[in-house]
Amino acid sequence: MTLSLAGPLLLVGAGKMGGALLEGWLRQGLDPKSVFIQDPAPSAQVEALAARHGIATGLAPDLPGEPSVVVIAVKPQVTDKLLPEVEPLLGEKTVVLSIAAGRTLGGFAHHLPPDTAIVRAMPNTPAAIGQGMSVAVANRSVTPEQKRECDALLAAVGEVIWIDDETLLDAVTAVSGSGPAYVFLLAECLAEAGVEAGLDPALADRLARATIAGAGELLRRSELSSVQLRENVTSPQGTTAAALEELMVEKGLKHLLNRAVAAAAKRSRELSS
Known part of the structure; x- marks a missing residue:
């Protein structure tokens, strides 16, 4: 149209x-x-x-x-x-x-x-x-x-x-407005972790970009919840499970994102005052 x-x-x-x-x-x-x-x-x-x-x-x-x-x-x-x-x-x-x-x-x-x-x-x-x-x-x-x-x-x-x-x-701004920056940071950190694990920087960057882009498109197209998609790729006692165990500790990724979103929402409220 x-x-x-x-x-x-x-x-x-x-x-x-x-x-x-x-x-x-x-x-x-x-x-x-x-x-x-x-x-x-x-x-x-x-x-x-x-x-x-x-x-x-x-x-x-x-x-x-x-x-x-x-x-x-x-x-x-x-x-x-x-x-x-x-x-x-x-x-x-x-x-x-x-x-x-x-x-x-x-x-x-x-x-x-x-x-x-x-x-x-x-x-x-x-x-x-x-x-x-x-x-x-x-x-x-x-x-x-x-x-x-x-x-x-x-x-x-x-x-x-x-x-x-x-x-x-204010919460919308903190989640979707600022959210792309969180994803870009994830790509940055994932590539750096790949280099630390022994990958060439160019390869690590390419893998991080393609993985995040592909996972995002899968999430967009799928009717499954993000929880179900995560569980589908996580085999018991496997490599992904070992990685998620580190990310999902008490003050891991979820805790940090909660703090990040709260900080962004607070700043949005400050801008309106």
Whole structure:
């Protein structure tokens, strides 16, 4: 299905995540003539992509009319300074879609006109390859049509889940938003462990990458639980069982991940205060 919106789209912030979203929208057939980028220094990748498609960029792009959607894809620390600059661009039917971590619906509403339609979403970096995971929540001013548009924009880069309780987004950020970094660290540590066990660094890195990518795809496709998949590959008294015995000690991997997720969720709450 071709992606289309009722009016122009303004992307505010064209870094890695903003660029990943833009690529996904264009892949889904969004008319580049309807897209405008507000960023004084877009990434080189986004700048090249915009140039190829004739997309206007700059500090204040000349919009042909009120935007249907304004996507806020900047660092959370600069949103309070940025929103007063965006506010004059909003129309009565504009929905603001924010992917700024920790920035709440109420925090955005404080800087915008009363009854502004706002959606807060947390995508993650696999959006760059169309395998993202986004969780979104809308305020009461968002209409069904505006929700459909935001859903289509997020779905262009992966799966989308809508929730009603905004407070859950701190935990969502800690699990799926920050989660890819935990997986990359696992790949890093697995490769280093392979080198310690005697493998050539290049081979260890290749094995770690392929193993994590393959296991992740198996997990995505399988109807079995992660517990069942783990048990299926673990023979009693075998090599995997010996390794898991070390990982599953009292303060092993599960304990560390619980601490990591709790720390990330705490930081998300701090960013919203």
